[in-house]
Amino acid sequence: MSSQSLAAVLFLLFVVATLAITFWASRQTKTAADYYAGGRSFSGVQNGLAIGGDYMSAASFLGIAGIIALSGYDGFLYSIGFLVAWLVALLLVAELMRNSGKFTMADVLAFRMSPRPVRTAAGVSTIVVSIVYLVAQMLGAGVLVGLLLGVTNPEGKAWTIVGVGILMIIYVVVGGMKGTTWVQIVKAVLLMGGATLITLLVLGKYGFNLSGLLGDAAAQSGKGDAFLEPGLKYGTEAQGLAGKLDLISLGLALVLGTAGLPHILIRFYTVPTAKDARKSVIWGIGIIGSFYLLTLVLGFGAAALVGGSTIAAQDKGGNTAAPLLAQKIGQEIFGDVGGTILLAVIAAVAFATILAVVAGLTLASSSSFAHDLYAHVFKRGNVTDKEEVVVARISAFVIGAVAIGLSILAQGQNVAFLVALAFAVAASGNLPAILYSLFWKDFNTAGAVSAIYGGLISAVVLVIFSPVVSGSATALFPDADFAWFPLSNPGLVSIPLGFLAGWAGTKLSKEYNAAKYAEIEVRALTGVGAEKASEH
Amino acid sequence: MATQQHDSSVYEQVQASERFQELKRHFRAWTFPMTAAFLSWYLLYVVLSGWARDFMGIKVLGNINVGLILGLLQFVSTFWIARAYSRHAEKKLDPIADEIRHEIEGRPE
Secondary structure, three states: OHHHHHHOOOOHHHHHHHHHHHHHHHHOOOOOHHHHHHOOOHHHHHHHHHHHHHOHHHHHHHHHHHHHHHOOHHHHHHHHHHHHHHHHHHHHHHHHHHHHHOOOOHHHHOOOOHHHHHHHHHHHHHHHHHHHHHHHHHHHHHHHHHHOOOOOHHHHHHHHHHHHHHHHHHHHHHHHHHHHHHHHHHHHHHHHHHHHHHHHHHHHHOOOHHHHHHHHHHHHHHOHHHHHHHOOOOOOOHHHHHHHHHHHHHHHHHHHHHHOOOHOHHHHHOOHHHHHHHHHHHHHHHHHHHHHHHHHHHHHHHHHHHOOOHHHHHOOOOOOHHHHHHHHHHHHHHHHHHHHHHHHHHHHHHHHHHHHHHHHHHHHHHHHHHHHHHHHOOOOOOOHHHHHHHHHHHHHHHHHHHHHHHHHHHHHOOOOOOHHHHHHHHHHHHHHHHHHHHHHEEEEHHHHHHHHHHHHHHHHHHHOOOOOOOOOOOOEOOOOOOOOOOOOOOHHHHHHHHHHHHHHHHHHHHOOOOOHHHHHHHHHHOOOOOOOOOOO | OOOOOHHHHHHHHHOHHHHHHHHHHHHHHHHHHHHHHHHHHHHHHHHHHHOHHHOOEEEEOOOOOHHHHHHHHHHHHHHHHHHHHHHHHHHHHHHHHHHHHHHHHOOOO
């Protein structure tokens, strides 16, 4: 059996198992709280695993291992931003949101502000961030299948995107948050298991001598010690000051974006109390941190054992470094059959990874559409639970279809910037609005609306006029040149702009409600009146 | 899943109470400086990676250089802060929060 067909079989097993869970979950999904928040009945540990499952995307697993394999140290730098970001979520956001919100990010903002404008802004931002991130992940799925299953024609890749999209829609529409959370948990366990196995095999080969592995990786890379130092990918000396500022800009978006990502924020609602939300983030940090330590070994291992030129020949971004390493180390230790099996395992894990992340994103954006835009903006709150859930399911279907369409259109384009853009928008628009509304008593409707639109628009506009869209050989439109913003990452400018816009909007409006602030502050810190777990 | 509705004035009274102010102080006095600290420490690390590459490249143990050690220390500090926060919350925040919550929820409507 070839590794392609074995990978397909393993992946089918994952699909069958997760679909079974999804249909089981659908029978337990009766109320809106069940659909949006899994009945708030997950334990801290379960939700911690699901946080890992939602967060460890293809960009984390294949992307970071690939950057390390090709550019060494700089890939490690990337993963650190992704990890430290969780402290913002733990210390400032998770528990307070659990106590003061219900189903979406906008719930917290709408608490003491005029609900319609605030929910509209938050809904728009949620849908933009989620779709940008969705397209990035689905294109990744297309590329991955192309590389691992030998599908090279655009039609084959398009069908892969359609297949991934249909599965993601089924998970969300049928299983709601309960089904999606279990998919995340299964995926997190598989991903950690697969990554740990390959890491142990690689370290075992080097007698658990990290220095030896690094030395080999540096020698194989042909770049010597520079491979173990910063500067081969981000802020290279050739790019000068702009390149280094770009590095800071990327770092800021990574560290501040996580606590503003809608699909991460709604995870805090799936547990019964704020204490469980805290526990789940701590577990999440443990799992995600351990995972990035594993990718460090995977990346340098791939550089040492497979070699950068082989990896780059298959994919310029290095996205197949981890699967190639699995094949190589399997071959060396267990012979050809071992190589085939390990490659298949890691390829199947990678598919599971993408599938779980896109399901989380679809759930977040469709929940926000149904709960914020439909129920509260269009219908002004005059809807039944049942009707809201029906709308949520329909919008999951529509958003999924839109994401499939956009991904097929974007095939073959250079869209590596999309993940960084999603983080930049989350950090520039959502984070200021959330932090101000939890901690600043003067904050009001005008402030929330200006923070979200200010951050969202400045991040998107700066990216449009940056070198990733035009004016360079690797741009989205390499033949056009309308770039005037020198950085590829907008965060350095758009994050301060988002905070500034929120402050200015607040100061320019006279709206202020002391009683409502007292209520949200007391509720956020003590958990009074927080939504309880639903009982079945 | 019924949420109890309280007269807003209850919340204003609680907000003004000594006990609640103590809870707020214990929360903010720990999390705000810690956030400033870990963000500065992270930015310092990124800035060193951009502007102090010779320093980051100094080898300390075999091929393990300063940059790698500082990066691994970011993991250590993140794990440590998460654990320290959990302890602080259990010791200083949860008891007061529980006390205030029970008191409000026990009040007659």
